[in-house]
Amino acid sequence: MSQRKLFLLPGDGIGPEITAELEKIIAFMNEKADAGFTVEKGLVGGSAYDAHGVAISDDDMARAMAADAVILAAVGGPKWDNVPYEVRPEAGLLRLRKDMQLFANLRPAICYSALAASSSLKPELVEGLDILIVRELTGGVYFGEPKEIIDLDNGQQRAIDTQVYDTYEIERIASVAFELARTRDNRVCSMEKRNVMKSGLFWNQVVTRVHDEKFSDVKLSHMLADAGGMQLVRAPKQFDVIVTDNLFGDMLSDVAAMLTGSLGMLPSASLGAEDSETGKRKAMYEPVHGSAPDIAGKGIANPLAMIASFAMCLRYSFNMIAEAEALEAAIADVLEEGYRTGDIMAEGCKKVGTAGMGDAVLAAL
Amino acid sequence: MSQRKLFLLPGDGIGPEITAELEKIIAFMNEKADAGFTVEKGLVGGSAYDAHGVAISDDDMARAMAADAVILAAVGGPKWDNVPYEVRPEAGLLRLRKDMQLFANLRPAICYSALAASSSLKPELVEGLDILIVRELTGGVYFGEPKEIIDLDNGQQRAIDTQVYDTYEIERIASVAFELARTRDNRVCSMEKRNVMKSGLFWNQVVTRVHDEKFSDVKLSHMLADAGGMQLVRAPKQFDVIVTDNLFGDMLSDVAAMLTGSLGMLPSASLGAEDSETGKRKAMYEPVHGSAPDIAGKGIANPLAMIASFAMCLRYSFNMIAEAEALEAAIADVLEEGYRTGDIMAEGCKKVGTAGMGDAVLAAL
Ligand SMILES: CC(C)[C@H](C(=O)O)[C@@H](O)C(=O)O
Ligand SMILES: CC(C)[C@H](C(=O)O)[C@@H](O)C(=O)O
Numbered sequence A, B: 001m002s003q004r005k006l007f008l009l010p011g012d013g014i015g016p017e018i019t020a021e022l023e024k025i026i027a028f029m030n031e032k033a034d035a036g037f038t039v040e041k042g043l044v045g046g047s048a049y050d051a052h053g054v055a056i057s058d059d060d061m062a063r064a065m066a067a068d069a070v071i072l073a074a075v076g077g078p079k080w081d082n083v084p085y086e087v088r089p090e091a092g093l094l095r096l097r098k099d100m101q102l103f104a105n106l107r108p109a110i111c112y113s114a115l116a117a118s119s120s121l122k123p124e125l126v127e128g129l130d131i132l133i134v135r136e137l138t139g140g141v142y143f144g145e146p147k148e149i150i151d152l153d154n155g156q157q158r159a160i161d162t163q164v165y166d167t168y169e170i171e172r173i174a175s176v177a178f179e180l181a182r183t184r185d186n187r188v189c190s191m192e193k194r195n196v197m198k199s200g201l202f203w204n205q206v207v208t209r210v211h212d213e214k215f216s217d218v219k220l221s222h223m224l225a226d227a228g229g230m231q232l233v234r235a236p237k238q239f240d241v242i243v244t245d246n247l248f249g250d251m252l253s254d255v256a257a258m259l260t261g262s263l264g265m266l267p268s269a270s271l272g273a274e275d276s277e278t279g280k281r282k283a284m285y286e287p288v289h290g291s292a293p294d295i296a297g298k299g300i301a302n303p304l305a306m307i308a309s310f311a312m313c314l315r316y317s318f319n320m321i322a323e324a325e326a327l328e329a330a331i332a333d334v335l336e337e338g339y340r341t342g343d344i345m346a347e348g349c350k351k352v353g354t355a356g357m358g359d360a361v362l363a364a365l
Helices: A015-033 A046-052 A059-066 A088-098 A113-118 A167-182 A200-212 A225-234 A246-259 A306-316 A321-336 A354-364 B015-033 B046-052 B058-066 B087-098 B113-118 B167-182 B199-213 B227-234 B246-257 B306-315 B319-338 B354-364
Strands: A004-012 A036-043 A070-072 A103-108 A128-134 A146-149 A157-166 A187-192 A218-222 A241-244 A267-273 A281-287 B004-011 B036-042 B068-076 B104-108 B130-136 B144-151 B157-166 B187-192 B219-224 B242-243 B267-274 B282-289
Touching: A004 A015, A004 A046, A004 A059, A004 A088, A004 B227, A015 A070, A015 A306, A015 A354, A046 A088, A046 A128, A046 B036, A059 A088, A070 A088, A070 A306, A103 A167, A103 A246, A113 A321, A128 A167, A128 A246, A146 B199, A157 A167, A157 A200, A167 A187, A167 A200, A167 A241, A187 A200, A187 A225, A187 A246, A200 A218, A200 B144, A200 B157, A218 A225, A218 B306, A225 A241, A225 A246, A225 B130, A225 B246, A241 A246, A246 B227, A267 A306, A267 B242, A281 A306, A306 A321, A306 A354, B004 B015, B004 B046, B004 B058, B004 B087, B015 B036, B015 B068, B015 B282, B015 B306, B015 B319, B015 B354, B046 B087, B058 B087, B068 B087, B068 B306, B104 B167, B104 B246, B104 B354, B113 B144, B113 B319, B130 B167, B130 B246, B157 B167, B157 B199, B167 B187, B167 B242, B187 B199, B187 B227, B187 B246, B199 B219, B227 B246, B242 B246, B267 B306, B282 B306, B306 B319, B319 B354
Parallel strands: A004 A036, A004 A070, A070 A281, A128 A241, A187 A218, A187 A241, B004 B036, B004 B068, B068 B282, B130 B242, B187 B219, B187 B242
Antiparallel strands: A103 A128, A103 A267, A146 A157, A157 B157, A267 A281, B104 B130, B104 B267, B144 B157, B267 B282
């Protein structure tokens, strides 16, 4: 059994606590199933800033590049609100995405039936919800230049950000969306603002061409991003796969995540291109939730999104489909059995802390 | 009584039908209360393109500039999906906003109690909801240059949009938000992506400075725009006034509108700066909903958002507060009485068409 190199980045806030639960699962899989995971750990975000004065050190960046998969918990917190822009916690996350060229961000918005009642939407609208948002992650306004604040002659200042998309960037993310749709309900809805943005118009054209040339078996529709936000709130089950740019993806995936009532539960995967020789791809896995500084260190954070992110890692980085499904089933089981951390607590359920939840998943495995 | 010059732009789709109902109300106010409204009408969007080959003619643009208030119904439809980008229907709307310098877009998201049940959110989360979104409307990525699609040397193409904000643009929209907050619950939440965008960082700084210098009595908070979208879905009643940029405002106000279950009901006002000599400001009023081409011409569209937009016009352009309140009360009354167009139909209610609804409001007045 070859070694599987995992690089864990616990980050800030509740990150270390939920990472500890994941480590239990990894150890269990090594012991019981000889899975051959090796684990290294590094620093990112505020914790890296405190140690090294940067949001991720070159050394940790190199280790991330060398790993088979990176698993990051969460970054940020009020402690670092006033550090310089270049070294703010998020800069570590953005450098990982950019340097590893993780252009495809997969954000499933699924509603665990045990949690449908905790959605702010009416349960019948979200019960059984299973959407996949495919967000472009290395382009757009996140990285385009110029990106600056300048002094004008008239004594005023001007802030500029630039949304940039090249043909290949849209082609590759569209292809990922179409390929994934084929493994699901075979429908893709592309969202942009073509009525206002030239990049939206271009996005629409390239996605349509990629569809017509290579994926005409997949059903493609288009929606303006603002209407898309509305439709997510009105009738989320109408969607299968949604493909959209970096900034719209940020907004829309957060709205979609909140709909499920399972925000503390949702994983994500950020994937690079497949190496044509080795067939391997760089990848990073993260929970969708943040670092929750208000509850950090109390042992009450929900580790399930972190564990579900590892299930995505098993699937996409190691092709361990059976193991991924077993882990996802274990998560669904503990919910059915009534285990709840504080964030998803409901009447009649068993309240547990971070470690209690991790142990419950281990037991279910 | 001085003349009050209204310029109506029915636009496309259901626009002409709902405008006809508004005209009844205006005629009524002229007859019964000697309100002195004069009405001119023009073309915008697809209807202007069909007549003149542009999304708004210079002539109609001049009449808009000369009016005391412009009232626009809706633009767009599949018929014009393939007209050149420069003359697409939305270009008429954008030109009106830009040339009239309507930088402050006010989008109330209120939930009529008679309609709380039709929200996709649980009724207790939206009952009594009353948020005001103040969206910057003449800057940001909507108008920044460069905005283009270019050919690269490598055979690829590149699309570029530019988000630009100068100090004064943020100062004036922040001031509007703070002033309006003082007439409400005195709280403003500013939303941007300062963790990713320089314009977000700058927005945050300028809003904070304007607050500290001139509006320190108002409670100011900041939220990342993606978290803001989530919070709107989770617990919308936590907000009073939200101030945000053009693109985030587009997304967030649509999500907020959908929450209310009253999308077909919501008005908006777009205001320019006050003229320091005359005290007058340019203004345009529009329903938040679109042109609904699928139901156009059938006499079933809901005219209430258009009528509610006129109530905003009475308030903001003519300071006719009592009349605005009477009109808003008439809308709430017809809903309480059970009148419903198809879009908001519920069991046990009286289904009416566009004209039936307009007549019901007239009767309630
Ligand atoms: C933390 C932040 C930089 C990040 C983003 O904006 O992409 C986050 O919101 C996300 O969605 O992963
Ligand atoms: C029609 C379109 C150009 C417009 C916008 O994006 O501003 C609309 O969505 C709105 O919100 O008024």
